[in-house]
Amino acid sequence: GENVEQHPSTLSVQEGDSAVIKCTYSDSASNYFPWYKQELGKRPQLIIDIRSNVGEKKDQRIAVTLNKTAKHFSLHITETQPEDSAVYFCAASSEDSSYKLIFGSGTRLLVRP
Amino acid sequence: GAGVSQSPRYKVAKRGQDVALRCDPISGHVSLFWYQQALGQGPEFLTYFQNEAQLDKSGLPSDRFFAERPEGSVSTLKIQRTQQEDSAVYLCASSLAGGEQFFGPGTRLTVL
Numbered sequence: 001g002e003n004v005e006q007h008p009s010t011l012s013v014q015e016g017d018s019a020v021i022k023c024t025y026s027d028s029a030s031n032y033f034p035w036y037k038q039e040l041g042k043r044p045q046l047i048i049d050i051r052s053n054v055g056e057k058k059d060q061r062i063a064v065t066l067n068k069t070a071k072h073f074s075l076h077i078t079e080t081q082p083e084d085s086a087v088y089f090c091a092a093s094s095e096d097s098s099y100k101l102i103f104g105s106g107t108r109l110l111v112r113p
Numbered sequence: 114g115a116g117v118s119q120s121p122r123y124k125v126a127k128r129g130q131d132v133a134l135r136c137d138p139i140s141g142h143v144s145l146f147w148y149q150q151a152l153g154q155g156p157e158f159l160t161y162f163q164n165e166a167q168l169d170k171s172g173l174p175s176d177r178f179f180a181e182r183p184e185g186s187v188s189t190l191k192i193q194r195t196q197q198e199d200s201a202v203y204l205c206a207s208s209l210a211g212g213e214q215f216f217g218p219g220t221r222l223t224v225l
Contacts, residue, residue, distance in 0.1 A: 006155075034213070043204070043216040044156065089155050098169040099211055100146060103155030 002027040004092050006104025013080055014112050021107045023090035024072040030092040033066060033073050034101070039086045047088075048075070080111045115139070117217035119205050125223045126195045134190045134220045138207030145188050146214060147180055148204040156204055162188060163210070195224045 003026040013019050025033075034049035050057045050064045050073065057064050061080075066073040077084055087108050091101040118137045126132050138145050143164050148156035149172075158172040164185040173180070177196075182188040192199055202221050206214040 032211075036216075043218045045216070046213055049213065091155075095211060098161045099144065099208070099214075100158040100161055100169060100172070101148075101156070101206075101214060102158065106153075106155050 002030065002092060002094075002097065002102040004090060004102050004104045006090050006107060008107060009105065010108045010110070012110045012112060015080060015082060017080055019075075019077045019080055019084070019109055019111075021075045021088055021090070021109075022072060023074070023092075023104050024070075025092040025102075026071070027092065027094065027097070027102075028071065029094040029096045030071075030102075031095070032093045032099070033064070034091050034093075035064060035075050036089045036091065036103075037086045038089065038106075044089060077109075080109075082111050082113050085109055085111045117205055117207050117215050119203075119217040119220050121220060122218060123221050123223075125225065127225055128197060129194050131191065131193045132195055132222060134192075134203050134222070136188045136190070136205030136207075136217060138186065138188070138205070139215055140186075141209070142207035142215075143185070143210055144208045144212075144214075145182055146206045146208075147188070147190050148206065149174075150202040150204055150219070152201075159190070159203075192222075195222075197224050200224045 031052035036044035090104040145162040147159040150156040161169040162182040202219040205217040
């Protein structure tokens, strides 16, 4: 079945620096790749997503890139702020697999003031 | 409008008890998903409904787990004869067909 690997598991950056989180997926049929932010004790919330017909998408300080050939996608956060501190999950899904999300294991991001 | 809601938010059960977890999706969302999130892990898929039809239950870990959505709206996840390994946060998500999944706050189940 589909597998999504995510790294690093923890990431500590200075406020204002950039943060990059990388994921790889195994199922070539995957065509939808969302990123969720989850604060402690809260629900996962979508921060950005990308579909397989584009290679890059940007929303203010957040961007996602997708390399279908290599089956990997990355989250880029620029000008990090303390409120960006949370756990970030990547996920992959496809219509073939009922749109169920297969999540990575998460990255705990700490932004130091 | 209201988001996805779940109840109860916390449930403590003794080993062997049955529990029922409720999910109220966003009105009009045809798709409903259940996920299980163990401490420190990513959510793991349990089951998927399109309207009232359960189209995928491949993630249910055992036959003690049962889910239903009889009228295509509210869904209930039932766990029979709970075991300690069932302790986790159970997340419900809803979406338009093929769209963004919106998550509920989850039910934290602790089995003693």
